[in-house]
Amino acid sequence: MEDQFSAMASLIGDPVRAKILWALMDKRAYTATELALYANTTPQNISMHLHKLVKADLLTVQSQGRHKYYNYSRSEIPYAIEAIANLAPESDAKKIKITEEQPIRYCRSCYDHLAGKVGVMLTEAMLHRNYLTKEQDCYDLSEEGQKWFSELGIDLERLKTQKRHFAKPCLDWSERKHHLAGALGAALLSHMIYNGWLRTMDGSRSILVTAKGKQGLRDCLGMDV
Amino acid sequence: MEDQFSAMASLIGDPVRAKILWALMDKRAYTATELALYANTTPQNISMHLHKLVKADLLTVQSQGRHKYYNYSRSEIPYAIEAIANLAPESDAKKIKITEEQPIRYCRSCYDHLAGKVGVMLTEAMLHRNYLTKEQDCYDLSEEGQKWFSELGIDLERLKTQKRHFAKPCLDWSERKHHLAGALGAALLSHMIYNGWLRTMDGSRSILVTAKGKQGLRDCLGMDV
DNA sequence: GTAATACTTCATTTTAAACTTAAGTGTGGA
DNA sequence: TCCACACTTAAGTTTAAAATGAAGTATTAC
Numbered sequence: 001m002e003d004q005f006s007a008m009a010s011l012i013g014d015p016v017r018a019k020i021l022w023a024l025m026d027k028r029a030y031t032a033t034e035l036a037l038y039a040n041t042t043p044q045n046i047s048m049h050l051h052k053l054v055k056a057d058l059l060t061v062q063s064q065g066r067h068k069y070y071n072y073s074r075s076e077i078p079y080a081i082e083a084i085a086n087l088a089p090e091s092d093a094k095k096i097k098i099t100e101e102q103p104i105r106y107c108r109s110c111y112d113h114l115a116g117k118v119g120v121m122l123t124e125a126m127l128h129r130n131y132l133t134k135e136q137d138c139y140d141l142s143e144e145g146q147k148w149f150s151e152l153g154i155d156l157e158r159l160k161t162q163k164r165h166f167a168k169p170c171l172d173w174s175e176r177k178h179h180l181a182g183a184l185g186a187a188l189l190s191h192m193i194y195n196g197w198l199r200t201m202d203g204s205r206s207i208l209v210t211a212k213g214k215q216g217l218r219d220c221l222g223m224d225v
Numbered sequence: 226m227e228d229q230f231s232a233m234a235s236l237i238g239d240p241v242r243a244k245i246l247w248a249l250m251d252k253r254a255y256t257a258t259e260l261a262l263y264a265n266t267t268p269q270n271i272s273m274h275l276h277k278l279v280k281a282d283l284l285t286v287q288s289q290g291r292h293k294y295y296n297y298s299r300s301e302i303p304y305a306i307e308a309i310a311n312l313a314p315e316s317d318a319k320k321i322k323i324t325e326e327q328p329i330r331y332c333r334s335c336y337d338h339l340a341g342k343v344g345v346m347l348t349e350a351m352l353h354r355n356y357l358t359k360e361q362d363c364y365d366l367s368e369e370g371q372k373w374f375s376e377l378g379i380d381l382e383r384l385k386t387q388k389r390h391f392a393k394p395c396l397d398w399s400e401r402k403h404h405l406a407g408a409l410g411a412a413l414l415s416h417m418i419y420n421g422w423l424r425t426m427d428g429s430r431s432i433l434v435t436a437k438g439k440q441g442l443r444d445c446l447g448m449d450v
Numbered sequence: 451g452t453a454a455t456a457c458t459t460c461a462t463t464t465t466a467a468a469c470t471t472a473a474g475t476g477t478g479g480a
Numbered sequence: 481t482c483c484a485c486a487c488t489t490a491a492g493t494t495t496a497a498a499a500t501g502a503a504g505t506a507t508t509a510c
Contacts, residue, residue, distance in 0.1 A: 005310045006239070006240045010234075013236070015231045018235075033457080041498095041499080042500075044457090045499055048499090049498090066506065076308070084237070085230045086301055086304075089281070089282045171304070257487060257488095266468095268488090270468075274468090291487075
């Protein structure tokens with residue numbers, strides 16, 4: 001078991017592969033050439049690394065014409081990546097504190113749900129209003145919480161039929177607190193983008209909170225972003 | 226950030242360091258030599274690796290005589306290790322460790338306070354009930370803790386006038402976890418012997434838990450010894 | 451058809467870091 | 481006081497794996 005653990009960690013730990021895995025955290029699929037550019041290496045090299053990641057079942061590949069699109073193969077993978085990122089020493093986080101309100105730390109996507117300061121605030125607001133309650137390893141949705149999500153127009157019944165976790169805490173690497181992940185977190189993020197509360201920014205995991213979004217978060221949850 | 230992520234993952238990913246981190250998952254502290262044996266490498270090599278892990282704030286080290294005991298420095302660390310291990314393909318049946326229940330390991334005195342499995346269990350039970358809280362290098366006694374000790378008939382005011390440390394963690398050689406030492410630990414041991422909960426054995430540091438003691442520990446702290 | 455693009459494969463070179471050898475320091479017990 | 485032990489440090493060596501160079505297979509565009 002420890003051999004597998006070691007193999008997995010060193011697989012993730014190579015600088016080029018780490019960049020690949022990090023890039024995919026924005027939930028987009030990337031082609032081999034894009035990843036080569038991003039990781040600042042050659043196509044041959046990225047091809048070799050991608051092959052290893054696919055073989056280890058960390059990534060899946062989808063051919064589309066002459067392009068190959070890569071993505072995580074399983075939902076556990078972004079969780080593990082966040083957990084590792086979370087280990088980076090606290091002192092380094094403080095060093096960057098001058099630029100505290102960097103967009104990426106303020107509001108970003110973590111795979112398919114909302115993270116950063118806003119993501120954590122949102123989760124804590126829901127906990128504070130008892131829409132969510134924290135259990136051992138998951139969140140539970142209360143009566144009022146179910147009502148609240150339904151009023152937003154999110155179909156909870158459909159979410160519950162999905163195979164993935166319904167509502168799960170995910171540790172935030174910049175805030176060091178939990179934010180809401182799982183099917184519910186993903187649905188909430190896509191709902192907020194769809195309704196123009198949030199806007200994704202090209203080439204980055206950063207997310208912009210629109211004026212409409214600020215108003216909505218204040219009305220819905222008393223949040224001041 | 227991705228550089229830190231990569232550095233952290235490759236730090237974990239080295240086979241020897243992975244073994245070290247894996248060994249510590251049983252929540253015990255290990256010495257450098259033990260880890261060298263476990264990882265099947267030389268003391269020099271393990272020393273180099275341990276140094277790197279400490280420098281990265283993944284481990285802390287505690288000197289006790291000529292031994293150095295290593296442990297995780299933060300609670301996020303086992304969380305991340307588990308997340309990585311979860312990425313590995315299905316594992317075999319979990320190995321079950323058989324620990325020998327020699328009396329000296331089970332319950333003994335350590336200088337003037339209680340040690341061994343029972344000593345550690347006792348300390349952990351008090352921490353769990355928030356009678357004690359762990360600070361940097363000492364234990365603090367909470368309101369409820371003060372009440373609990375007073376109800377047992379231990380005079381805390383008198384203990385506080387003593388010159389020695391009031392409540393101090395001491396690393397247990399058989400359990401590799403901390404147990405309560407200092408004036409409070411000493412007072413608790415002598416109280417339990419005085420009340421017939423424990424009985425010392427001649428010519429040995431082993432201590433016997435009497436039937437009365439078993440009952441008392443269950444009633445007072447929910448312990449099952 | 452030809453040319454360009456996207457990606458792969460394989461043989462070779464490079465290199466970072468793990469390991470080894472050897473010589474330390476500090477502690478504890480006889 | 482002396483020696484054994486636990487661990488560290490520094491310098492030199494080895495080696496696994498990442499990067500490179502050259503050649504090759506599809507796929508799309510003109």
